[in-house]
Amino acid sequence: MSKFVSPVYNVKKVPIEKIQANTYNPNHVAPPEMKLLYESIKDDGYTMPIVCYYLKDIDKYEIVDGYHRYTTMLRHKDIYERENGCLPVSVIDKPLEDRIASTIRHNRARGEHSVDLMVNIVKELKDAGMSDAWIMKNIGMDADELLRLKQISGLASLFADKEYGKAWK
Incomplete structure (x- = not known):
């Protein structure tokens, strides 16, 4: 039996300045949904961590999933101040091709509303x-x-x- 532990059980508080976007996320969120994401984060707080890969050589976290939650903090001073400029981050340790696949899986798994x-x-x-x-x-x-x-x-x-x-x- 494997000793794998899901990354969500080790969420870190990371300053947003140490987080960066990846270059391969094809996901786009329309303005009405971005407004709703802001309202959700404003009213409910961050309820899900940003998924990142740690880049040791530059001491930064690269986003695998959660880019729009990240940009919400960048664009809204009230959220940034309330969260003290930090985001919840769960870290995965995978090679680039697996991180790309993870990004796509996260995007596609969200589904659509009936x-x-x-x-x-x-x-x-x-x-x-x-x-x-x-x-x-x-x-x-x-x-x-x-x-x-x-x-x-x-x-x-x-x-x-x-x-x-x-x-x-």
Whole structure:
């Protein structure tokens, strides 16, 4: 039996100045999702460490996964100050080709949201009394996306907080 221990059990507090991006990450996050990531980190803190490889020769940590969590701290002074300029880091020790594969696996393993499940979530939040504004801010949706999910559901109750003009009569 192997004595492998998952890196997440040895998370380090690393100053952001000692962390650098890699040159091979193909992942891109659209502005609405980056805004949601900022809101998530602001409201919940860092709940997952950045995955890095330690570059001994230059005493830096190169990101394998977590580039956007890293850039959130770089771009937002409030996050930087609250976290004292440090990020949680778990370190993997693999050759470059395996780190590239790890980056791709991390990116692809995130999956996509099911439309049906998102409709159910919106319904549950509306049933709990949450406003459209609350849902858009906290779930990271714009008004058009929320409207589409409500339309897909076909449930009139999801439109209960809307005022309609006389054209609907």
